[in-house]
Amino acid sequence: MASPDSSVAPLPAARPDGGARVNDFSIQVATANGSGSQSSNTVLLRAIFQMGVPVSGKNLFPSNIAGLPTWYTIRASRDGWIARKKEVDLLVAMNPETARDDVLGLSAGAAVVYDAPLALAELRPDLVYYPVAFDALVEPLTKEPKLRRLLRNMAYVGVLARLLDLDLGEVEHAIEKQFPGKPRARDLNVAAARAGFDHAATLEKRDPLVVRRMDRTAGKILVDGNAAAAMGALFAGVTVVAWYPITPSSSLVETLIGHLRRYRIGPDGKATFAVVQAEDELAAVGMAIGAGWAGARAMTATAGPGVSLMSEFAGLAYYAEIPAVIFDVQRVGPSTGLPTRTAQGDVLSTAFLSHGDTRHVLLFPGSVEECFTMGVDAFDLAERLQTPVFVMTDLDLGMNVWMSDPFPYPARPLDRGKVLGKDDLDRLGGFARYADVDGDGIGWRTLPGTPHPKAAYFTRGTGHDEQAAYSEDPRTFERNLARLEKKLDGARDLLPAPVREGSGEAKLGLLAYGSSDPALREARDQLRREAGLDSDYLRVRAYPFSREVREFVEAHERVYVVEQNRDGQLAALLKLDLPAALVPRLRPVPHLDGLPLDARTVSDAIRAEEAR
């Protein structure tokens, strides 16, 4: 079969509105890991953002430093949808290894900018092709082959700017932001973008995609969830940070260290914080717990494999009632299990981490702003409840760049929880560490070093009485467990309440959490517009569940629980919590391919179920 030459390829048949598709498309850039495309893609994303158009970016990268294929998708959405979109409207094919499959996977009518030697136009007749000889474009810019490789990627930004009618000035501004204090890198990259821009003037525009200025991003910020959580910890006044590097959590701590060095070292060079890179996650969480015991605001950050290692310590801290904050930036599977792909796979195991009747407080931020606010709140909650608090983000939220309103300065003062000092002990004449004097299940604690002869108590795991003395007495043990249950039950009212959307009148309920939120909101819209299905939506923000969760299930005939895992982990927790009569209302909607959730997956699944 003869393949048509690109220059005579038929124009795409489908142009629904007969004209331009303004601010509503997605771009996929296919490159090799480590080729510097991350900077180019950020510049492209930022330039669209600066044009006032809502935008989101998803980096789909391999567990590798250099060489393996990487894809970056950018979605511009005039309606403000920022979930991933599965359909690609414009492909930038730079990676010979994947180019063929990338092209074959497109829908008819999509546009392809590609590196000319790849000769992709022969593959299919139903696409719009823009071959560009990138090597020739960047050749005049530098003699260094390594630099040329990087500049090729900035050149495609210039090509896209011309094709999409992006303001070149915004591209240059974005480049400036990308290379602060590096004039040479900035200039070279600007030159590369310009070379692409100029060259693209010779291409005949044959696709409908354009960017037009809007005003929907004014005042907004672009940030990833890890940076947001790091700021949360900073403004929570964290003092001890112990960690062990693991993707996708490392950048959280690395960003935090930068902030601490900048903002928490006095003029005398003395630090109001301690950071230790521990030997493993057991030690990292042990340090956080030791520090929390001694009164510091202490944290660690990790991913699933680290959480597994922290299991025994989590149980100890639960029973000894010690505050600590653990950020779990979830990813797929143990060992070499897609470590750079996203998932909500640690929910069930973390809720009950360790052995015995342990149960932990989990927070589920659903946006970068909540990575910040919950990053602050987690420290207050850990000290108020005297227990470890897990902030369950994920790779999509943590490592991808999201558009957001600027973060609010914390409204409340730090809550340091129930701590007795020397004066209190003078007044009280003593205390019982694990006595429920206030009826909320939470005892008062003292910090080591408190200069009072009655301040000390002996901290140990499960077997202790109200005075913290060793005890194996069955009644004492039962009483202690009952008090802990009361404490966790009371936590429901202290934790972030769920967020409701919808009239409350629909028969259909959608329930989700974390990074699924943007896809859920868009899916609701699709269900209403495309299938006439009205739904209410509840976004759960914490475990133990708020009492509102049960009310929501009670008020809906069917509740679709959408999660980024196979087994319905949150649904399993709901089943334990809800009265048996309500359990059949829950319908799990799993998503488990390691890619960020998109709206279409959700609405398709629900429509199919509803049609049965």
Added chain:
Amino acid sequence: MATPATPAAPRTNRLGLSVVEYKGAKSTLCAGCGHNAISERILEAMYEMGVPPERVAKLSGIGCSSKSPAYFMSRSHAFNALHGRMPSVATGAVLANRELLALGVSGDGDTASIGIGQFVHLMRRNLPILYVVENNGVYGLTKGQFSATADLGAKLKTGVQNDLPAIDLCTLAIQLGATFVGRSFSGDKRQLSAMLRAALAHRGTAMLDVVSPCVTFNDHEGSTKSYAYMKEHDVPLHELQFVPAFEDLAVEYDPGTTVDVTMHDGSHLRLRKLEEGYDPRDRGRAMSRLVEAQAGGDVLTGVLFVDAKAPSLVDLLNLVDAPLATLPAEAVRPPREVLDALMDALR
């Protein structure tokens, strides 16, 4: 028999506390267990050095040895952590409050087997802590299995022989960067007392490996951690004299026969040499001598290595003087302008 007219006022230390203020709960360990003697020596050293009990944080792992902090100094906070994980908890606690005097109590199983990873990294960080390993060569609490410090050829009561080489915690600690390393024997009251007092004056990691016979599971013929074995094979390197900073240093010393180490707080550790040419400030020599001794079945005791000047982890982190734990909100939560600036940078 003469009866004094008025009872003598109870002896007190320089804080005005009597030794009773340093007592703990009644021991539940076996009578004659070496660990009980070590508890006694720790209690005495704390009392004699005039350490305020409220300043001490007792940290331990899991084992008979790790239980023992309950049996001394009830006026100190304590944390009986997880098996092998005391070092991390201690690290966190000391960073949270640099004014704490951290006392870590561990066993040979707790330290040399399950906890070797955390032990290794604690040593190399030079965390300010007095870390005591109560070494009986077995797991007492789980009824007598070999630990990783059991000597090659040592026999259990059941006749089972250990075919693997022992981990020598002192050699390891010296190599890793610990700055005060000593070995003693729970039965040597004088040496252990002086060593504990000196270690309390040290700023940095002081690791003491104290042979502490398990009378129930490892005190028989064929054991190398028994009272009898130690009586025969204990080779002290020197006679220890410790003069705390608050006492007068009466006599001059003779550099020919004595090594004098000035500690961080101005106190003096005096070692009257029993072995020619041993200088505990020489890391390489200390390690080679330990290896020699181990090969010959000798148990070298004394202060094996000391470096009173190395910076501790707290120094390296350049922490503010006040404990991090109780810094006021103004010191730890940056003002609104900082958040505004951070937000601006992201626009």
